[in-house]
Amino acid sequence: xxxxxxxxxxxxxxxxxxxxxxxxxxxxxxxxxxxxxxxxxxxxxxxxxxxxxxxxxxxxxxxxxxxxxxxxxxxxxxxxxxxxxxxxxxxxxxxxxxxxxxxxxxxxxxxxxxx
Amino acid sequence: xxxxxxxxxxxxxxxxxxxxxxxxxxxxxxxxxxxxxxxxxxxxxxxxxxxxxxxxxxxxxxxxxxxxxxxxxxxxxxxxxxxxxxxxxxxxxxxxxxxxxxxxxxxxxxx
Numbered sequence: 001x002x003x004x005x006x007x008x009x010x011x012x013x014x015x016x017x018x019x020x021x022x023x024x025x026x027x028x029x030x031x032x033x034x035x036x037x038x039x040x041x042x043x044x045x046x047x048x049x050x051x052x053x054x055x056x057x058x059x060x061x062x063x064x065x066x067x068x069x070x071x072x073x074x075x076x077x078x079x080x081x082x083x084x085x086x087x088x089x090x091x092x093x094x095x096x097x098x099x100x101x102x103x104x105x106x107x108x109x110x111x112x113x114x115x
Numbered sequence: 116x117x118x119x120x121x122x123x124x125x126x127x128x129x130x131x132x133x134x135x136x137x138x139x140x141x142x143x144x145x146x147x148x149x150x151x152x153x154x155x156x157x158x159x160x161x162x163x164x165x166x167x168x169x170x171x172x173x174x175x176x177x178x179x180x181x182x183x184x185x186x187x188x189x190x191x192x193x194x195x196x197x198x199x200x201x202x203x204x205x206x207x208x209x210x211x212x213x214x215x216x217x218x219x220x221x222x223x224x225x226x
Contacts, residue, residue, distance in 0.1 A: 004158075033213075042204060043159070043216045058213070092158050102147055104206075104214055106158035 004107040006093060012113045013083055020079045021110045023093030028073035031096040033104065034066070038089045046091075049076050083114045127223045134192040136220045138205035143186060145207040149214070150179060150190045154201045162190070162203075192222075200224045 007022045023032065034046040046066055047055040055068040069077045080087050090111050094104040128134050140148075146167040151159035165172045165179045165188075172179050178191040188205050205217040 042218050045213050048213070094158075102208075102210075103149060103161060103164055105161060106151075109156075109158045111156075 004093065004095060004105060006091075006107040006110050008110060009108065010111040010113075012115060015084050015114055017083055018079055018081045019083065019112060020077050021091050021093075021112075023076045023078070023107055025074045025095050029095040029097060030073070032070060032076045033094045033096070034068060034076070034078045035092040035094065035106075036089045037092060037109070043092065046078070080112065083112075085114045088112055088114045123220055124218065125221045125223065127225065128195050130195060130197060130224055130226045132195050134190075134195045134199070134222060134224075136190045136192075136203050136222065138188040138190075138217050140186050140188060140205070140207050140217075142207065142209070142215075143183075144209045146209050147207065148179070148181060148188050149206045150177075150188075151204045151206060151216075152199075152201045153204065153219075159204060195222075195224050197224045197226055 003026045005024045011019055013019050032049045035043040036046055037043050045058050046061045047057045047068055049055045049068050049070040051070045051073050057063060065081050067079045076093060078091060090109045092106050092109045094106045096104050126136060149164040150162040152162050153159045163174045163177050163179050165181050167183060170181050176193045180189045190203060192199055200223055202219045202221050204219045206214045208214045
């Protein structure tokens with residue numbers, strides 16, 4: 001089955017800095033998604049990233065804070081910019097349709113702590 | 116607003132028991148539902164899904180039931196094992212829209 005990997009798996013960052021998270025899939029996919037999971041909470045969609053077009057952001061999330069790149073069908077990055085402690089979360093990428101149409105499959109997540 | 120929620124945040128069972136995890140959804144237009152399992156430090160793992168044209172679907176040791184009349188979804192785990200301990204999320208969407216996740220139920224299995 002396809003593998004979804006994320007880098008880094010975890011990081012501790014200082015406030016005001018930025019971190020870029022990478023998501024790599026070992027097969028080509030059309031739709032990739034980025035989620036945030038705050039401690040002890042459920043998943044909240046940040047944006048949808050399709051190759052060849054601008055990412056579509058959900059309410060409450062903006063491009064200046066969470067710029068996303070999708071250069072090809074197997075890779076995407078999410079940057080968390082100008083971080084504050086409130087950005088401490090797990091960031092997850094997911095892809096749709098690897099084994100089942102419409103079903104999303106998730107990477108292992110990036111655990112971010114902002115001091 | 117529309118949301119997907121779970122009835123109980125935690126569920127504790129003995130090894131070998133059957134577990135039932137419940138989820139209520141509010142969007143009657145939703146036509147696709149998924150259960151995910153998330154172990155500590157890992158991303159959500161797909162367990163089973165069901166479309167709105169069905170009311171029951173079975174997998175290996177797991178069964179999903181969908182009651183569209185009362186907008187209720189449940190996950191049944193047979194012969195629960197310690198390895199089943201995790202947080203379980205239901206998620207729903209309709210065609211072309213984003214997946215919406217419920218709050219999660221923590222399942223604890225004791226030996």
